[in-house]
Amino acid sequence: MELQVIKVGGNIIDDEVKLAAFLKAFSTIEGYKVLVHGGGKIASEIGIKLNIEPNYVNGRRITDKPTLDLVTMVYGGLLNKNVVASLQALGCNAIGLTGADGGVIPAHRRLVRDIDYGFVGDVNSASINTRLIKILIHNGFVPVLAPLTYDGAGGLLNTNADTIAQEIAKAMSALMPVQLIYCFEKKGVLIDAADDNSVINSISRADFMELREKEIISGGMIPKLENAFAAIEMGVSKVILGHADELPALLTGNAGTWIV
Amino acid sequence: MELQVIKVGGNIIDDEVKLAAFLKAFSTIEGYKVLVHGGGKIASEIGIKLNIEPNYVNGRRITDKPTLDLVTMVYGGLLNKNVVASLQALGCNAIGLTGADGGVIPAHRRLVRDIDYGFVGDVNSASINTRLIKILIHNGFVPVLAPLTYDGAGGLLNTNADTIAQEIAKAMSALMPVQLIYCFEKKGVLIDAADDNSVINSISRADFMELREKEIISGGMIPKLENAFAAIEMGVSKVILGHADELPALLTGNAGTWIV
Numbered sequence: 399m400e401l402q403v404i405k406v407g408g409n410i411i412d413d414e415v416k417l418a419a420f421l422k423a424f425s426t427i428e429g430y431k432v433l434v435h436g437g438g439k440i441a442s443e444i445g446i447k448l449n450i451e452p453n454y455v456n457g458r459r460i461t462d463k464p465t466l467d468l469v470t471m472v473y474g475g476l477l478n479k480n481v482v483a484s485l486q487a488l489g490c491n492a493i494g495l496t497g498a499d500g501g502v503i504p505a506h507r508r509l510v511r512d513i514d515y516g517f518v519g520d521v522n523s524a525s526i527n528t529r530l531i532k533i534l535i536h537n538g539f540v541p542v543l544a545p546l547t548y549d550g551a552g553g554l555l556n557t558n559a560d561t562i563a564q565e566i567a568k569a570m571s572a573l574m575p576v577q578l579i580y581c582f583e584k585k586g587v588l589i590d591a592a593d594d595n596s597v598i599n600s601i602s603r604a605d606f607m608e609l610r611e612k613e614i615i616s617g618g619m620i621p622k623l624e625n626a627f628a629a630i631e632m633g634v635s636k637v638i639l640g641h642a643d644e645l646p647a648l649l650t651g652n653a654g655t656w657i658v
Numbered sequence: 659m660e661l662q663v664i665k666v667g668g669n670i671i672d673d674e675v676k677l678a679a680f681l682k683a684f685s686t687i688e689g690y691k692v693l694v695h696g697g698g699k700i701a702s703e704i705g706i707k708l709n710i711e712p713n714y715v716n717g718r719r720i721t722d723k724p725t726l727d728l729v730t731m732v733y734g735g736l737l738n739k740n741v742v743a744s745l746q747a748l749g750c751n752a753i754g755l756t757g758a759d760g761g762v763i764p765a766h767r768r769l770v771r772d773i774d775y776g777f778v779g780d781v782n783s784a785s786i787n788t789r790l791i792k793i794l795i796h797n798g799f800v801p802v803l804a805p806l807t808y809d810g811a812g813g814l815l816n817t818n819a820d821t822i823a824q825e826i827a828k829a830m831s832a833l834m835p836v837q838l839i840y841c842f843e844k845k846g847v848l849i850d851a852a853d854d855n856s857v858i859n860s861i862s863r864a865d866f867m868e869l870r871e872k873e874i875i876s877g878g879m880i881p882k883l884e885n886a887f888a889a890i891e892m893g894v895s896k897v898i899l900g901h902a903d904e905l906p907a908l909l910t911g912n913a914g915t916w917i918v
Contacts, residue, residue, distance in 0.1 A: 444731075447708050467736060471704075475735020476727060479806070479814060483758040487812035493759040493790070498743040499798055501755045530753070530799070537793050539760055546739070552747035554739055 400575045400635070401535065402649065404565035408438035410584045410642045411477060420480065423645040425488035430535040430574070432566060433448065433492070434543045435481055436559035441472040446584035448597050455513050461556040466517040470546060472498075478544040485540065492540045497521075497547035497552055500530035503562060507554050519555025521562070523605040526569035564625040571633040578634050578648065580622060581642035586645035587623070587657030589614060597640075600656040603627050626657045660835045660895070661690040661795065662909065665823035668698035670902045671737060679818040680841065683905040685748035690795040690834070692826060693752070695741055695801045701732040704903070707844065715773050721816040726777040730756075730806060730815050738804040745800065752800045757781075759816055760790035763822060765807035765815050779807035779815025781822070786829035793836035803899045824885040824894075831893040838894050839909065840882060841902035846915030849874060857900075860916040863887050886917045 410416050424433060442452065444467050453460040461469070469576045478494040483493035497519070500595060503526060505519030510520050543566065545559035557589025560580065564618035567578040591614075596606070606623055609615040615623065622639065640647075640654020647653035664684060670676050684693060696880050702712065713720040721729070738754040745752035751863025757763030757779070763786060766781030790855065794801050805819035820840065828836040846857035851874075858865070866883055871874040875883065881897070890897045900907075906915035 448704070449707070460881040470739050471731035473735070474739045479730050479756050479758055480735045482756075483808060483814055486758055486761050486808060486813045487810070491760060493755070495753070496742075497740050498739055498746055498752075498754075498911040500751060501746050529797075533797050535794065537789075539790070548743060548746060552744045556745050595719070606800070645887070 400577055401432065403426055403432045403434065403452050403563055403568050403570065403576055403578045403616065404433040405559055405578075405580050406436065406642055407559070407582045408436040410581065411435055411438040416642065418484070420642045420645060421484050422488060425485055425490040427649065432531065432535070432541045432543065432570075433481070434559050434563040434566065435471065435477060435545070437473050437545055438477065439468055440476070444468065444472055458513055458515065460514070461516040461518050465555065466556060470554050473544040474546050474554070478542060482542050482639070485542065491538055491591050492542045493534060494542045494544065496544045496554060497557070497562070500527055501548060502527045502530055502543075503547040503557070503565065504550050505557060507549060507555060510630040517553070517555050519549065521547060521557065521565045522568040523565055523568065528567055528573060531549060531566070531570060532573060559619060560619070560622050560625045564629045567629050567634045567637075568632040571635070575635045577636040577638070577649075578626075578629050579645070579654075580582060580637075581638045581648070582585050582622070582639065583641065583642065585641045585653065586639050587615065587619065598655050602657045602658050603631075623657075630657045659689050660837055660849050661692065661830050662687055663692045663823055663827040663830065663836055664905070665819055665838075665903055666696065667692040667819070667842045668696040668870050670841065670889050671695055671698040672700060676902065678744070678903060680902045681744050682748060685745055685750040688888045690829075692791065692795070692801045692803065692827065694804070694819050694823040695737060696728065697805055698737065699731050700703065700736070701729055702827070704732055718773055718775065720774070721776040721778065726814065726816060730814050732816070733804040734806050738802060742802050745802065749796055749895070750800050752802045753794060754802045754804065754812065756804045757817070757822070760787055761808060762787045762790055762803075762809050763807040763817070763825065765817060766833045767809065767815060777815050779809065779817040779826045779837050781807060781817065783825055783828065786825060788829050788833060791826070791830060793832060798834065802889050808885065818881070820882055820885045824889045827894045827897075828892040831895070835895045837896040837898070837909075838886075839905070839914075840886065840897075840899045841905060841908070842882070842899065843901065845901045845904065847875065847879065858915050862918050863891075869917065883917075890917045
């Protein structure tokens, strides 16, 4: 049976109404599924109250120890457990995980080159513990992953949710066919950033290189697409990007952008 | 095989050195085991920074919505995930759970009689989902439970960790022999509160009634012992109370107070 790995971003997580609609659609998906959720603005809002100043170096946010504790609380606790509780109420037997739980997602602190990102984890792809995920889904549970990984030495690390979705999808592809769906606030990859309906139906790595060259694809879409291509190139059957509101159509291939 | 259900309190959770020693001892226990952890002072400390004022009615703390979010973050996120990560580093394949994960611990909001405790859950004993715990322990995982339960309608509830330990131990007793160990900051039930070494080796319900009458047992020991007796009377094989520092001796019955 095919596994659906579905990633939902912070923009949806932050919006109670949109999140409820998304989770309802997610809960109706039949068969094996895994949800990976992003962080959202709430961590920053709580951080401000806790006087945890966002720490930027060259425009990149650094995860210092107070920030690591903050995201552990907010991503691993507040967000993850409320998503789990909401899914349970929808009849979806969710179980929340970080990368530390069952040692599912081993990672290492990002190597310091120009910037020390602090407690940011790069996933040890070859060591992902698919066994727990497999046991859970085979027994009817639905893993819900927070964007936190495990450093192998008693510590958590902050890791981008798109990357976690990519890594889980790749690792699970060794066991079963996997479809990876990135749900975000756009209908897909847009050929005209100003036109929300200018969705490219499918995109190859060559197309991506060209559109990036022309700066039609820029900003946060670049790492998102890098993750998507890494997945498709490493054995994930299908990778689709699209709007969280359109999850049912994304699942059947009738919306969003296919990575080919 | 016997299941060890071990509860560790907030006083240990709050003390980095004691917690590390406790987790090391816990990690060496062979066979099936479950850890239930309490809350600790850190939630109150973070609550103060977040301007979540402790709300007391008749001396009892009320869990209002901001407090529920606080404990969800701190118990379900910060504490639970750091305990899991520490255990993983000790070679113990821990997996952190709240009562919402896998619907393990269904509860209902405490009925309002004289006081409305807010988002406090009383466990629906008959509905505990032992299946997830069983699957996890049979596959070599070690469930680590935070003191949060699930209201069946998308919400979490704040529940005393002693109670959770009792309920899990009772429910699991239907499947296998269970030993329940309450680890706290005393060597057991003391016959003289001023003498830490005046441990009563064993206590029956009749002894308890008598000692409570004489006010030798008072305060927080009363609900702790109520939980312990509820467990032993509902099929848990052995129930022991003792000091977290003495976990190995508690396991072999060479320390602490036995509930008989």
